[in-house]
Amino acid sequence: MSNEIELIKDPGLPEHKLRQSDVDPKAADRAERQVAILFGLSSLGTIVFIYSYLYIPVDRFIFIPLMGDQNLHQLLLGLGFAAALLFIGLGAVHWAKTLMPDHEVIAHRHELRSPDSDREAFVKTAKEGATAxxxxxxxxxxxxxxxxxxxxxxxxILFLGDLGPTPGNALKTTSWKAGSRLVTDPGDRPIRPEDLEIGAVAQTLPELAPGKDHHSLNDIAKDAVLLIRLRPEEFNLDAERLSWTYQGIIAFSKICSHMGCAVALYEQTTKHLLCPCHQSTFDVTRAAKVIFGPAARPLPQLAITVDAEGFLIAQAPFNEPVGPSFWERSA
Structure with missing residues (x-):
């Protein structure tokens, strides 16, 4: 047996075969119409997308067998934009396979940077390709x-519409105002001081305004307040902050000043409020001062008192924005 290795001969390129559209003008015209139809379907998909974005309500639902109730707005947005991109791609592929030149071309390897002659040749080839x-x-x-x-x-460009409208003062204000009763959440039951024992905690919201039958999620996300009752002598507050409490009951925004999570954990023995998201810890006895974690500010305190009927009410709105920082916030 010979130890010599037989080199595989270069098979070369197969014989070029003409396509139907290369020899039959009618086939070429038919392929052109097919490509145009695909591009037309892409345009139709974009029109569906734009119409859905502008005119279909975001809360419109339809029932689809095997899929159940589906949001029509989101469904048509997705299908319209997907069709727009899909049919452009299909049209380009069909155009390339049926009408563009398909002659085999040999490209020799060279340095990453093309010489000037090749660059000039590329421009010439691109122009010839466009012509072909x-x-x-x-x-x-x-x-x-x-x-x-x-x-x-x-x-x-339509998505730019979602950048507005500008929030105005929405980030700086809540539903709390002077005289707003504190009501339980859930239940909407007005709260008296005697309803809270020493060490007790309650989540509250402002009483519903006339004509409203429920609190919106956006309102809850800003208005939620924690009531905590301590012994008055346990507070370490200045005179003004102490006047914002009532018989040992103090009220703080439940919205963390770090990232807006709900400060939902209270350690009764240490008098600390803990945010479960990033472990920011606030000292209730010192006006919710941050003693640990990434929060940059104390929780805003809501000044409270009682009305003529003995129910807890707000003395005034929050004196600062609640929740995390935003660009327009002064501090």
Whole structure:
């Protein structure tokens, strides 16, 4: 047996085979119409996307067998934009496979940076490719492609609408105002001082305004307040802050000043409030001063008293924005 290794001969390129569209003008025209239809379907998908974004309510639902109730707004947004991109891709592939030149080309390897002659050759080849692709002759493809790409390009512009409207003072204010009764959450039951024992904690909200039958989630996210009752002598507060309490009952925003999580844990023995998200810890006896964790500010304190009927009420709104920092916040 010979130890010589036989080199595999270069098989070369197979014989080029012409496509139907290369030899039959009718087939080429048919392929052109098919490409235009695909680009047209892309345009239709973009129109569905734009219409859904502008005119279909975000809370509109429809029932779909095997899928149940689906949000029509989100469904058509997804299907419309997916169709817009899909049919552009399918149209481009079909165009390349049926109408663009498919001659085999050998490209020799070279350095990463092309010499100037190759760069000039690239520009020349690109121009020849555009000519060979028939953009000049096949105006139907050119127009339908331009329409589909133009409409798809418009779609992201719609999302700029979600940047507004500007919040105004919405981040700086809550539903609390002078005279707002503190009510239990859940239950909406007004609270008297005697309802809270020493060491007790209660989550409260402002009493519903006339004409409202429930608290919205947005309101709860800003208005939630924790009531905590201590012995008056346990507080280490200045005179003003002490006047914001009532018979040992103190009220703080439940919204963490770090990232807006709910400060839901109270350590009765240490008199500390703990945010479970990032472990920011607040000392209740010292006006919710931060003693641990990433929170930058104490929890805002709500000044409280009682009304003529003996129910706990707010003396005034919060004197500072609740929740995490935002650009327009002064401190």
């Amino acid at each position: 692709a028939g953009l000049g002759r096949r105006s139907l493809i050119k127009r339908s492609l331009g329409l589909s790409l133009g409409l798809v390009g418009l779609s992201p």
